[in-house]
Amino acid sequence: MGDVIRLEKLSKTYGSRRGLAELDLTVAEGEVFGYLGPNGAGKSTTIRLLLDLIRPTGGRAWLFDRDPREHAVEVHRRVGYLAGDFVVDPRQMVGECLAFLAGLRGSVPKSRIEELAVRLDLDLSVRIKALSKGNRQKVGLVQAFMHQPDLLILDEPTSGLDPLVQQTFLDLVREAKAAGQTVFMSSHIMTEVEAVADRVGIIREGQLVALDTVARLRSQAVHRFEITFLGPVDQAAIAALPEVSDLSFDGATARFQLAASPDALIQVLAQHRVAALRASEPNLEELFFSYYQASPQAKEATRA
Numbered sequence: 001m002g003d004v005i006r007l008e009k010l011s012k013t014y015g016s017r018r019g020l021a022e023l024d025l026t027v028a029e030g031e032v033f034g035y036l037g038p039n040g041a042g043k044s045t046t047i048r049l050l051l052d053l054i055r056p057t058g059g060r061a062w063l064f065d066r067d068p069r070e071h072a073v074e075v076h077r078r079v080g081y082l083a084g085d086f087v088v089d090p091r092q093m094v095g096e097c098l099a100f101l102a103g104l105r106g107s108v109p110k111s112r113i114e115e116l117a118v119r120l121d122l123d124l125s126v127r128i129k130a131l132s133k134g135n136r137q138k139v140g141l142v143q144a145f146m147h148q149p150d151l152l153i154l155d156e157p158t159s160g161l162d163p164l165v166q167q168t169f170l171d172l173v174r175e176a177k178a179a180g181q182t183v184f185m186s187s188h189i190m191t192e193v194e195a196v197a198d199r200v201g202i203i204r205e206g207q208l209v210a211l212d213t214v215a216r217l218r219s220q221a222v223h224r225f226e227i228t229f230l231g232p233v234d235q236a237a238i239a240a241l242p243e244v245s246d247l248s249f250d251g252a253t254a255r256f257q258l259a260a261s262p263d264a265l266i267q268v269l270a271q272h273r274v275a276a277l278r279a280s281e282p283n284l285e286e287l288f289f290s291y292y293q294a295s296p297q298a299k300e301a302t303r304a
């Protein structure tokens with residue numbers, strides 16, 4: 001499978017302000033890629049550059065191995081795009097607006113629009129201007145998904161959606177992946193990205209500070225343990241575990257966190273009798289906050 005998105009040293013400055021700095025990234029066909037970062041990190045800038053809605057100050061972007069500047073029509077026909085600031089004519093009825101956009105995309109069966117509207121709980125018979133922010137966002141989602149494009153580029157897709165509709169959105173992403181479509185979605189919410197993405201990139205101040213599979217990030221994330229022993233405990237062996245921190249002993253109970261695979265812990269436990277063991281889910285949110293907060297240089301130093 002080829003790369004659907006390829007970015008090489010893609011950069012954008014707005015006057016003296018940095019939008020994006022030398023971003024190298026590829027997204028493979030069929031992959032769901034989560035693009036995470038706090039407000040102002042450069043997510044929308046990346047997406048606008050990808051679609052040639054703004055021009056880079058350096059570097060290049062390819063979609064489907066094509067330069068979007070030279071093959072705009074071909075590239076855009078294969079993309080479903082939800083802008084972070086999705087706007088349509090507020091005077092139109094929802095159904096009318098979607099039928100118009102469907103017409104621009106070629107052939108989208110009316111039943112497809114109706115099916116998506118039902119699933120997202122969107123009323124097609126009201127005027128756009130009467131819709132809440134969340135309902136307008138649903139219009140944006142329908143127009144992005146309706147023509148089953150090869151690539152979905154979604155800028156903060158769940159913004160303003162209530163939790164039930166967020167789940168429906170995640171189902172739509174899973175279905176798109178199952179159908180072989182590629183998804184590039186930006187977000188500042190870790191849990192939604194974690195639920196569907198194969199790989200995650202974290203951007204901070206215009207720079208990619210982490211890029212990995214969700215599975216590998218999960219294995220690096222912190223697990224908290226609480227273990228109650230029967231009989232004597234080799235405290236030194238627990239204290240010597242790799243990536244152990246926050247260790248305390250309370251009688252026969254040890255509490256600590258581990259930011260590594262539990263393999264070494266299991267080997268220590270095998271030398272003991274254990275009365276009870278509690279392990280928390282890995283907390284990816286914490287890992288991401290650490291990337292958001294630490295400067296890239298500090299993070300690099302921590303890694304080294």
Ligand SMILES: Nc1ncnc2c1ncn2[C@@H]1O[C@H](COP(=O)(O)OP(=O)(O)OP(=O)(O)O)[C@@H](O)[C@H]1O
Nearest residue numbers: 014017018019037038039040041042043044045046
């Ligand atoms: N048209 C513009 N003119 C000047 N600066 C801009 C412009 N667009 C973006 N920026 C700046 O570039 C940086 C990256 O902005 P961008 O909108 O890409 O971030 P983002 O990660 O999408 O955040 P948000 O979720 O808040 O939109 C920010 O510092 C922003 O202020």
